[in-house]
Amino acid sequence: MALDFTFTDEQRMLEDSVYKWATNWLEPQMEHMYEIDEMPKDLFKQTGDLGINGIVFDEKYGGAGLGYIETLLAYETIARVSNALSMTVGASQTLCFDNFRRNATEEQRAYVLPKAVTGEWIGCLGITEPNAGSDAMSMATKAEKKGDKYIINGSKIFITNGPVAQFMVFYAKTDPAAGPKGISTFFFEVDKVKGVKFEKIKKWGMRTSPTALVTFEDMEVPAENLIGGLNKGVAVLTSGLCTERITLSGCTLGGQRSCLELSLKYAKERVQFGKPIASFQTIQEKLANMYCGYKAGKFLAYSAAAYCDTLTNKSGGKGTDLDRMAAAALLFNGEMGTKIGLDAIQIFGGYGYCTEYAISRHFLDQKLWEIGAGTSEIRRMIIARELMRDDFKSGL
Numbered sequence: 001m002a003l004d005f006t007f008t009d010e011q012r013m014l015e016d017s018v019y020k021w022a023t024n025w026l027e028p029q030m031e032h033m034y035e036i037d038e039m040p041k042d043l044f045k046q047t048g049d050l051g052i053n054g055i056v057f058d059e060k061y062g063g064a065g066l067g068y069i070e071t072l073l074a075y076e077t078i079a080r081v082s083n084a085l086s087m088t089v090g091a092s093q094t095l096c097f098d099n100f101r102r103n104a105t106e107e108q109r110a111y112v113l114p115k116a117v118t119g120e121w122i123g124c125l126g127i128t129e130p131n132a133g134s135d136a137m138s139m140a141t142k143a144e145k146k147g148d149k150y151i152i153n154g155s156k157i158f159i160t161n162g163p164v165a166q167f168m169v170f171y172a173k174t175d176p177a178a179g180p181k182g183i184s185t186f187f188f189e190v191d192k193v194k195g196v197k198f199e200k201i202k203k204w205g206m207r208t209s210p211t212a213l214v215t216f217e218d219m220e221v222p223a224e225n226l227i228g229g230l231n232k233g234v235a236v237l238t239s240g241l242c243t244e245r246i247t248l249s250g251c252t253l254g255g256q257r258s259c260l261e262l263s264l265k266y267a268k269e270r271v272q273f274g275k276p277i278a279s280f281q282t283i284q285e286k287l288a289n290m291y292c293g294y295k296a297g298k299f300l301a302y303s304a305a306a307y308c309d310t311l312t313n314k315s316g317g318k319g320t321d322l323d324r325m326a327a328a329a330l331l332f333n334g335e336m337g338t339k340i341g342l343d344a345i346q347i348f349g350g351y352g353y354c355t356e357y358a359i360s361r362h363f364l365d366q367k368l369w370e371i372g373a374g375t376s377e378i379r380r381m382i383i384a385r386e387l388m389r390d391d392f393k394s395g396l
């Protein structure tokens with residue numbers, strides 16, 4: 001058995017450059033931007049210059065040709081400063097553009113991906129609807145074919161980046177009577193269509209990451225904007241969700257790491273009863289638990305990413321080991337993120353309750369990861385389903 005938990009020199013360099021950028025460029029803006037709930041201007045141009053936008057894309061599109069380990073590492077590192085903006089970058093580059101890349105034609109990729117890499121375009125992905133959340137297959141958005149166009153009617157809710165996006169990938173029913181077997185995947189350029197409205201949703205956490213209610217009213221998209229095959233949307237959706245769950249684990253991991261680092265520093269500096277609070281065993285217990293939780297979650301996420309990178313199609317879905325591993329990575333990290341965030345606030349006492357301290361943002365953002373990309377309850381159902389598969393034999 002060969003176990004090697006060290007990052008390569010190239011991966012360390014990626015981590016160092018992203019962390020340097022996040023602390024120099026992002027950090028100074030975060031308190032104000034969080035208060036006004038605005039995404040920093042030029043965020044995607046900055047991440048484009050850093051080489052993060054097209055991290056898994058082929059070099060011919062301007063990408064870095066790297067894997068999901070590097071994507072996870074980049075998202076973890078951004079999240080050491082901002083969990084919310086790491087999610088925003090992930091929603092554009094992994095949920096939207098990487099999903100598009102896996103399913104579009106070569107001609108479509110050559111047109112779209114270079115704009116995603118430079119940051120000229122921001123993307124969003126629409127699965128969730130007001131009446132179809134965990135039960136995504138019950139979506140009501142319809143796409144009706146009329147000549148060489150599809151006419152789209154319906155709505156999508158909680159769409160990350162919706163208010164700022166130039167490009168959207170979404171799912172709609174092309175054969176409503178066929179249930180899940182009648183769903184297809186579409187894309188459109190926002191400024192090339194009529195009949196779509198993006199309304200910003202107010203949130204108490206993940207501020208700076210813009211979220212929208214998207215309404216389609218007789219929106220027309222060209223028939224060639226259907227990708228992944230007619231009525232094959234479920235396969236597109238479920239295979240993409242695995243890489244999303246693995247790489248977005250980085251958002252919560254980066255937040256967890258900062259909670260631990262900031263708490264450690266604060267506990268050594270803060271003096272009560274004539275001693276640093278770090279000398280009290282109940283504080284030490286929290287720090288030790290935070291460390292164990294972060295390290296365990298890190299192993300789950302990076303081992304899932306490493307496994308994914310070994311697969312030829314780098315894709316999961318029902319009946320695959322990747323489905324179980326991806327759900328486990330985000331389940332554990334989502335719940336651990338909330339626990340670690342709570343412990344960090346407790347260590348900071350009253351100061352942790354004030355927005356001036358970065359720890360308050362780290363805490364507020366963490367709760368999302370028990371909800372977004374499929375809730376904890378749904379992830380447990382996926383893990384159990386895959387464990388109970390007749391041919392399940394590996395991975396323990």
Ligand SMILES: Cc1cc2nc3c(=O)[nH]c(=O)nc-3n(C[C@H](O)[C@H](O)[C@H](O)COP(=O)(O)OP(=O)(O)OC[C@H]3O[C@@H](n4cnc5c(N)ncnc54)[C@H](O)[C@@H]3O)c2cc1C
Binds near residue numbers: 160375
């Ligand atoms: C900030 C934010 C960003 C998001 N970004 C996106 C995005 O970019 N694109 C997108 O498409 N969606 C996005 N989402 C939506 C997210 O994926 C959904 O909120 C999530 O899937 C849950 O759906 P719901 O909110 O409708 O909850 P519901 O499905 O209504 O669930 C409510 C509760 O019931 C539980 N529940 C439901 N069914 C079961 C069951 N069978 N067994 C046990 N418990 C169950 C759930 O676990 C949950 O606790 C985002 C959400 C948020 C808050």
